[in-house]
Amino acid sequence: MSARPAPSVGVIGGGFWGVALALAASRTGAEVLLFSRREHPQINDGPRIVRDHAEVARARLLVIAVPSNAARTALRALGDHMDGSHLVIHGVRGLEGEALKTVSDLVREETPARRVGALGGPIQEDELREGRPSAMVCGSRFPEVHAAVTAAFQSDGLRVYTTPDLQGLEWASALVGCLAVGVGFAEQAGAGPGLLAALISRAVDGAARIAAAAGAEERTMLGLGGYGDLLASIRLESRPEVILGKALARGRTLDEAVAEARLRVEAIPLIPRVVAFARARKVDGGVFEALETILQGGAPRTVLDRMFAA
Amino acid sequence: MDSRAPIFGFNDARDEIVRTVVDRVLGATRDPLLAMNEAAYQEAKRLEGSRKPQDVRELTEWQRLARSLGRMHDAERRRRLRELAEEYAWDIAGNFDPRVYQLSSRLLPPVVSALLAPRKLVTVVRDPRKLISLELLADRVLVQGPLAKLRSLVQRGTAVYVPTHLSNMDSIVFGYALERAGLPPATYGAGKNLFTNPVLSFFMHNLGAYRVDRRIRHNLYKDVLKTYSGVLLERGYHSLFFPGGTRSRSGGIERKLKLGLVGSAFEAYTRTLLSGRERRIFFVPATINYLITLEAETLIADFLSEAGKGRFIIEDDESSRIGRIASFLRKLLAMNAAVVIRFSEPLDPFGNRVDELGRSFDARGREVDPASYVKNQDGAAVVDAARDVQYARELGEEICRAYARDTVVMATHVVAAASFARLRSHAPAADLFTVLRQRDVLTVPRDDLAADVMALCERLRALEQKGCIVLGEDVRLGSGGDIVERALRAFAGYHSSPVLDSRPDGIAICDTNLLFYYQNRLAAHGVAWDVIAPPGVPSGLQVQPPLPPRPPSSLPPPLDDRGAASSRGGAAGARAGSMNGAGGGR
Structure with a gap:
């Protein structure tokens, strides 16, 4: 065991959604790594910005928050540093290609992870970022994923509902x-x-x-x-x-x-x-x-x- | 043959296995009252209508138990539960005699001969070798797939064979295929009714089978059964499950599986990790393909009859009639490549591909430690039933994909598909039963049917190019006319009424039910009419091509990675793989 406890949540993607999700998780007390190539002067406490996929993959719960057309590439790079113990969820709206693949299909194709899930529901990025009350949905067939997402995101202001219908x-x-x-x-x-x-x-x-x-x-x-x-x-x-x-x-x-x-x-x-x-x-x-x-x-x-x- | 395979020590270990099973089931049963109540209820429901003295006796006992359960102390309930679990566990545990196994694993050839000349049965029992016709059978029954890789894997872990299921001949044929491939025997759970079948029971007792009583529906029995199969896996017994649960009634390949027994592998693997002696488990899907199916008539009739929907056990089909088996085998022996057993690429329990050293690789070819899938967020391996149900479900989907890719198309399937398409165009927009009613109303000129067959073969070839199906030799090499001829020969003389009848003005389409049965083999591939898709599965589901061969990874190159057991790089590679087999290539 290293002296520092393993980070609990890794967020991939430095856009609006990625930042909002990182802040929300950080608010619940999770140790959060945010993988981003951008500068984030507005984040001074809470999430730690990292530039390396290997670094963010030290977290066991990974949250993908990139545009759907960038998801495959991001997952492939991330997959080099993952194994079967990672839980992977995403907040990506979209279906890929003519085959209309879901992003969780891509996770299975591009990474060794199997315990996958998605975030959805009516919550808005600003509500999430500012911690105003709202609700979101976590879909996964794995009860473990529901538990991890609820632990990482649910707070007084944010209710996480779960569904097995990923x-x-x-x-x-x-x-x-x-x-x-x-x-x-x-x-x-x-x-x-x-x-x-x-x-x-x-x-x-x-x-x-x-x-x-x-x-x-x-x-x-x-x-x-x-x-x-x-x-x-x-x-x-x-x-x-x-x-x-x-x-x-x-x-x-x-x-x-x-x-x-x-x-x-x-x-x-x-x-x-x-x-x-x-x-x-x-x-x-x-x-x-x-x-x-x-x-x-x-x-x-x-x-x-x-x-x-x- | 590897006589160190654990199955040969089974009798010594049996007491201990049963004890472990009973202890685990009891440990996992939170409420004995609930468990026994449910068992008594289900059993009473099952036995109520019966007049057999044995059943009446059992019913009385269950009713007595149900009445007294409420008054019992907890300790008394636990004791009764233990008794019941023990009874079931012993009932399930088969009797395996290695000496008989050595004999019976070579028994298919002599018994084939014996059935053709039943009076010689005495001679067979005295000296089976006298009648062995292995060379002949080797041409008739082909064994294909990555056999060298499988032989390597069974030295390194536990194999779970999960073939498609069409016929009661399957377990015997599959046992024979293992023997031919140089693979150690596997235990399997055979329906208890097969043990009472006069013909098949002979094999069942001796092939390492354990007994599954499919009439018993309550959870206590299912728990014992599942735990039993899990304990066997944990101890390294190679196992055989038919995950379709029952013979395919429609003739189609399975697209939905019963995953109970498959699911026991996850706990078994996790327990080997927890005990510090990791033993990996490899799933080996396989297809068993017949030119003609022994029980086709009964099975398709059962599929088509509304009443048949609840009929899980058929005790009086062709497989219980010696005469039918004999004529089936006579047919089989008269035709080359009449049965093809094709092993698919092995998978780890989490759907990853494995190499011949037993290492797992994800879809992008990165090596991954299978233990990581059963670890929790703190990095500890844990048994988690809710998680494993999901792994099993995903593995089931993967197994179904393998079935579709490794389906071997034979002349009867293609000709049936072509004939059935004719029937459909003869009655456009008709429902299935209207199409089926057109018995002996349509005669197709030979050349037209041959042309239809050729057109289908083109589509099938295109699918094979993509790795989505495999063509049998007859379909690959024959002309349209040859293929029609072969199918006619195969049908004639086995099925009780003519399927297709050769007449001066062409081929008459007679037994529409059987043609439906044989064409269904291609339904999942979109090459034949698909009205048999199970609920929740879109019909005409596109079969997915296999993953491309593993790209060279950045990891140090594995030893002899592209060795004898060629990974499946399209159909050509797969065929090359079969050449390694004991009898695959010719």
């Missing part, structure tokens, strides 16, 4: 990212509360069936990790997907709208792939076809017709 949570997070574009679009196009509620409920229902076709449980999409997450987008002006949807409703082209959102919107490449997936599995993909119409610059009336046809 795949359901990952699909829910990714699909909600797509649906949030629709929420922004509908709000900007002048949908009233009744219509908005109807659209959201129909959309969540459709998304649940698609997730079920991928092997998830329908109820996960209908719960905190899906429905709950989507509700949080209603009043959110800052969410990139919402900004994108609003810009499109104002008649902006997709490129202009992306520029307005300023962050990578994972939903843009994902929506057509979900449409193709639904078609291949013979489930109703009407909601996502409507979203595809939105991305292609469809007028609100056309989109609405498409939605109600579903």
